[in-house]
Amino acid sequence: MKEKAFLHNLITFCIFLLLLSPLTVQSQKKKKDRKEEATEIKKDTTDSKKGKKYDDLVKKGSVKKGLFNIIQVKTDVYFEIQDSLFKREFLVVNKLSQVPFQVNEAGLNKGMNYENKIISFYKDTIAKKVWVKSYVPKVSSPKEDAITQSVQNNFAESIIEVFDIETKNNDSSAVIIKVNKIFDGKQKSFNDVLSSIGFGGSVKSDLSYIESLKSFPKNIVVKSQLTTSISEGGPALSVTLGVTSNIILLDKAPMKPRFSDNRIGFFTEKHWYFADAQQAMLEKELITRWRLEPKKEDEERYLKGELVEPKKPIVYYIDPSTPKQWRKYIIDGVRDWQAAFEKAGFKNAVIAKEPTEKDLDFDIDDVRYSVITYAASPKSNAMGPSVVDPRSGEIIEADIIWWHNVMTSLQSWMRIQTGPIDPKARGNKFSDEHMGEAIRFVSSHEVGHTFGLKHNMGSSFAYDVESLRSKEFTAKMGGTAPSIMDYARYNYVAQPEDNVTVITPKIGEYDKYAIEWGYRWYSPNDNETTKLNAIIAKHQDDPIYFYGEQQENIIDPRSQSEDLGNDAVKASEYGLKNLKRVVDNILSWTYEKDQSYYETGKLYIGTIGQWQMYNRHVMNNIGGVYLNTTVHGDNKQSYIPVPAAMQKRATDYLAKNVITIPQWLFFNDILDKTNPLKDSPLGPYEYTPYTLSRELQYSIMYDLFSDDRLLRMTENELYQRNKTKDPVFTVNDLFKKMHQSVFAGTIANKSLSILERMTQKNYVDVLVVSTNKLFEKTDAKKALDIQQTLNMPHLCNYLDYAHMARNINQSSLKRVTEVTSDKKGELNKILQLLKTKKSTGDQSTQNHYRDLIQRIEKALNNTTF
Incomplete structure (x- = not known):
């Protein structure tokens, strides 16, 4: 009975559930609908608030x-x-x-x-x-x-x-x-x-x-x-x-990059490439350049060799704050590059203009505009950096900074370097036309940087020095070097009787060649690398197309700033002849009635700076090495020591013009009116001739006997004598020549002049500094600082430290090299000479000898290794 009752109740409950099910589902559905409705209402409210907040922002602002x-x-x-x-x-x-x-x-x-x-x-x-x-x-x-x-x-x-x-x-x-x-x-x-x-x-x-x-x-x-x-x-x-x-x-697809070649000077962006097929990561450098391409409809004409206009030209705007008299010359300096871009197949590729009313949105700080910005500043410089897409090297915009006082540098160069051959370059103020032509040259140089071109400091070496004295040659070649990207300023080699008139740097054959290599457009089907290598191969044996990397410390004397020609000794000797003419005329060229001698003192110190520049051009041939960028198959030698004959001539030049201080430069009638003057924050700073000549001579000697230079000479001697029978200029040869020059009066038992005693003290102190670190901390730094104060003015004087000439390690463990023995050997040789001559000459000479003997003995006794 209980089982039947249980079964009956179970059946009744199931029937009840069946009858209840539709109501339950319906009820649940209603609840769900109400929930979704609430969600929608909430969503609508949120969207309404969102819309309201956005509308409020727009309405209020x-x-x-x-x-x-x-x-x-x-x-x-x-x-x-x-x-x-x-x-x-x-x-x-x-x-x-x-x-x-x-x-x-x-x-x-x-x-x-x-x-x-x-x-x-x-x-x-x-x-x-x-x-x-x-x-x-x-x-x-x-x-x-x-x-x-x-x-x-x-x-x-x-x-x-x-x-x-x-x-x-x-x-x-x-x-x-x-x-x-x-x-x-x-x-x-x-x-x-x-x-x-x-x-x-x-x-x-x-x-x-x-x-x-x-x-x-x-x-x-x-x-x-x-x-x-x-x-x-x-x-x-x-x-x-x-x-x-x-x-x-930035564009979704970057511009197709072009990889650098060290035989041509372009600024670069480093890039690393990884791939499964590699056995090592590949590192390449992308050159920086504008995206210059023919229009689609002109591609076939371009590839056939016809000149076409680019899809998007390179446009430079002149800062409205630029003084009106200079705008034309700055614009001309930009437009002068048209010929180079025509070499790459493009006409009207470079445009320079002043902003007009049509340029409604013009803003000098807007990256859509490349601007030559004029800066009111006492700084004497100009530079041409660019904004680059680092993904591809594409130049997006250029910013040339033009400092107002750059004209002071230009005037100094022209007066000192060309005054003897050009009457227009002699006064305290130039005509607008003459200054304008100088501004045009600087404009071209700086714009060249914004195309991606680096300094080509080796370009001027392509011209024979005697050619720079030829009116016909200079007129034909149009300047002082095959590249305006060199620091080859004005023609200081030409003499008054040569009647040379083309004396300003111009855009040259190297510049056109570099622009063609960097900017010629190739179709996607072309093997670009092969075609670019063909351009280089076509010109690789012609010195006009040589590229010399800028150097922080000069190893290759071909690639120096401010030098001219392929023979530094000959060029400097011509330069000194003109420098004597400048010194003879400084007082008359700077004369202004009732005015101070400020301009006189400034021109005077600039002339001394030019003399020191010639000394360095020559000195860097001693222990110098020609550094060639070579590739497999070109049959060129990568490292060539400067010929021994050239090093001997360079040493003789220094003995004549530095070891013997030029009286005409440091002791003349100008000193009756003023000392050499250098501007400083506290006003003009005067240098007395004895102090100035002593410090500049010391600076040359210190660099001449630097460890790195002597180590290069030792390396060259070791390598050359094992490889060739060519003459070698050795460290001992250098010391022998310098010793004979510095101590000529001592050897001849003469009484020494103040300047002769000064030279001997400088020579001994340089060697002592090299063997006694205590001295090096003071005197060495002092010499280098003095050199910096007298540098001739530079433009865009920044160094691309990441891409300087090749780093060559010759300096490790100097204490166990021949350099230490050679320097100590020279000090001992001087010591023996002085001991035998200490009682010769007048009282000042004898005092001088005893002083040097004590210095050398102390240095040798205190030296520890």
């Missing part, structure tokens, strides 16, 4: 449409970033746009580009953030290779900034972020101006603000006023910098 729409509400700045721009690559370019006195005086000026970086924006919908990441775009690998995953993990992006997503636009195709902090100095992520210019410290945000904003289809421009404080031994000073940040959208 102003909107600038462009790459990012910029919304500005009072002092708050928002970027509206389209979804399509996330994960794209941008280049941040930061420039100085305004500087105060303190910064100007430090050599920093408007237009200087101080910091660039690649960034990408990433949207995080979960965290409601926008992340900004940056990376170094110098590593590549094929997408399909297994190693690519490792490349991505080992060269990953870094997060440099994060923004909250404030809202979305009305169709949710873009997000809005507030960006004040990256432009008003609170964050350094996008713009670290103080560290970049060497100030350090931090920006005072309460004294800084965003000044203006612009947005264009492919870039935005934000200008800010950023303030910091500096203190150098006195009260803190506020310094406000005007800075401009450009954010540029």
